[in-house]
Amino acid sequence: MYSRNSGRNRTILFVAFIAAALLTALVYRGARDGLLSRSQSLLLAATAPFQKAANAVTGPFKRVSQYTLLIGSLTEENRHLKRDNLALRQRVGRLKRYEIENRRLQRLAGFRRASQPKTVGARVISRSPTSWQSIVTIDVGSNAGISAGMAVVTDKGLVGRTVRVVRSAALVQLLDDRRSGVGVEIARTGAMGIIEGSMSGRLKLRFLAADADVKVGDKLLTSGVGGVYPKGIAVGTVADIAKTAYSLEKNIDVSPAVDYARLSEILVVNDREAPLDRL
């Protein structure tokens, strides 16, 4: 009796492992719109309302606690902001004059003026449910014209890209996800490399030419190579450069332009062709 049960148990365990391995293989070979991919979209659509509700319930408490913590520094910050505002107003006036002059010169030279990119505003309703990936769920989807592979930005810079979209929600893979990568160029020199996510929350600049001129504090912008991200979006700033003993490649840490832990409102760029000089 014991041996028959034991044999049956082993068979069930064996079948479970084989099924797991087959499913894995199926997915790695599977089409993007296959059955499993559609199941994932279905579950995203099913969980999004719960995520939205949980976010709506906890949102006010989170905001109150943030305001309470900040109240001491608000007066000081307000004084700084007033001073900055004055300086910025003067700068805006100057830039407006330059813009008018620039437009006039472009007309003279026969250039076509770059249009503003089309963007869709969205709110983050949930974050990654596991520790091993860096994603957020946003509250707009295909009903707002969003599709997979669109760049996601804030006023500070690049956030990531949409990877799965259902009618009223979408998953965004953040730049600090270990599997994300984006082609960048150093604003100062134009040298190109690739930004990859890492465990620590910082980004890594890789595949930079060995003799490339790079310094701490260099600004990095998307290069537009690869076609996913439009050219010219701020990605981050070089924070640390270390030479490793056994590698030709420098180990370059990049501090991201966007604080991924505090994302609340974002913009999805649904116009891949437009340059994003203004973001």
Add this chain to the structure above:
Amino acid sequence: MNVNIRFALVLLAAFFCQAAVVPLISIGAAKPDIILIIVASFGFLDGAVPGAVGGFLGGLLLDLLTIRGIGLEIIIKTIIGGFSGRVERTILGNSAVMPMLAIGGVSIVSQILYIGLAFLTGERMALLTAVREVVLPSALYTALIGFFVFPHLSRILSAERQDKVFR
């Protein structure tokens, strides 16, 4: 109600909890694995085969939540469910702390397996950083939640089997 149906309902609730609540209660990179708690508890209470089958279903649900594609979590949770079933409740006894330690232990095993399998699928990961910043804090968090949840799960998932004799 049949224990398997109860398990399925608990697993479904855990899935929605993992999707909607866990992101709100995460501390840095540390996120509790609610599905792991359910799968491991089912294994502890009902044995290796129900644990492995439960792990398969739990892993499938967790994989459907991710952008990685399906497979890694299925394999991991199936192993964890089967492994937990080997521990069974004879070892856990009536102690309140033992289930917590066991859940913390299987959480560490589960995450180490993830790192290993992710490496095989081409993901680069700094092992020490991963252990320090993700594996240990997440295991601790999962164990802590397991401490409060396991007694309830024990009642829900094993009521029919109280007459089971362990020798």
